[in-house]
Amino acid sequence: MNSHRSSQICCSLLLFFGFSQPVFIEIPQSSGNATVGQSVLLSVSYKFNRSFYHPLSIQWNFSETPDLLTIYTVTNCSVSAKGIPTHCSGHNYTHLAYQGRTVFFPENASLLLQNLQLNDSGVYSITFKVPQQTRHITLTVSEPHFNRGNAGSSK
Template sequence: MSDIYVTCRIVSSPDPSVELELIVHQDSINATVGQSLLLPTSYTIRRSVSHWPSIQWTIGNRMIVYFSTLNGSINTEGFPTWISGKTVTYPMHQGRVEFYPMNASLLLEDLQLNDSGTYHITLLHFEKIIRKNLSVWVHEDPASFDPSVELELIVHQDSINATVGQSLLLPTSYTIRRSVSHWPSIQWTIGNRMIVYFSALNGSINTEGFPTWISGKTVTYPMHQGRVEFYPMNASLLLEDLQLNDSGTYHITLLHFEKIIRKNLSVWVHEDPVSFGMYLLQK
């Protein structure tokens, strides 16, 4: 199967001041195998634009749909009244999805268990990019999910300084307050870039709710392969051979059906310990 590439043309008259808003009307949805499921979204453009935003749907780092907008019009509230453009549906999803440019919603048809995951919708307008997420959980039957499970996520340091070349642990832990039939998945990102996604299969907890063992599959995304290590028992992430561009806000997310917990941790990487000391003095 040949790869499909979308080429973006740089326009000489960018308009980064355009006011865009993207709304995801449900951030988590449960569904059953064989159903069709609408991922409901809408967007507004607060004033007339010469270049419309493109729209992109992905799951993880896999493209689903890319809509290249040519022209359109909006009403007084900023909602599109008509729109023209070209929709590209990527091979793995052809025949199973339908995209609606007027509101950017996506219809998933004939759901399968492996359609579970975090879906990302992105509006792209030159320097202004808006991205939001929506979690989908597909079950074998309606009785097989339990949204009442009690989860707690702890980030033990919310800000860490480190030096180029070091290894750095982002220390976290989590508890599950009672036995579960479906374990939460765990996701690490920096900004809007995926680092690690852990799909839990099974496990057990002690009387305090901490995991005593866990099995599952870890996916490390290409930009971080060979430089990170993930620990499913406590959800911590080890960053190796730090570089200056590893500085940023890291996000850890527990995803369990309708219950999503997300916390942040800031990392500051300095060239040497002396520059770190100067940073402390400046503070």
């Protein structure tokens, strides 16, 4: 009976540690506004609660399309004493429609969207696969507003 009780304790400890998230993800702003033609940074930060889990898969999706916007697989990363990743390297895949318009930053998982278009408005999701955790950022892109002030007036 004693060995049965110790195996229950062991399994309970494994379940407890297994459910603690190995990665802490923070989204400073869950929504943002931008103008056509500009760039916007979808800002994210993350840190490890324990040692670096590799490979670490980080993917960005856009609600308006079923395809992945970009996926980055971190294969190597230095981690500070506070769990903050630095000097990360890995492999990146960007969907054809976004090639040349996005920059992914593996050290903080932020995504820079360049040359914005109206159809870039929507919900962007970032997913970490350790275990799976997803966060969302809503982006609204609008036409630029021009100050017409004295345009067209003549003396």
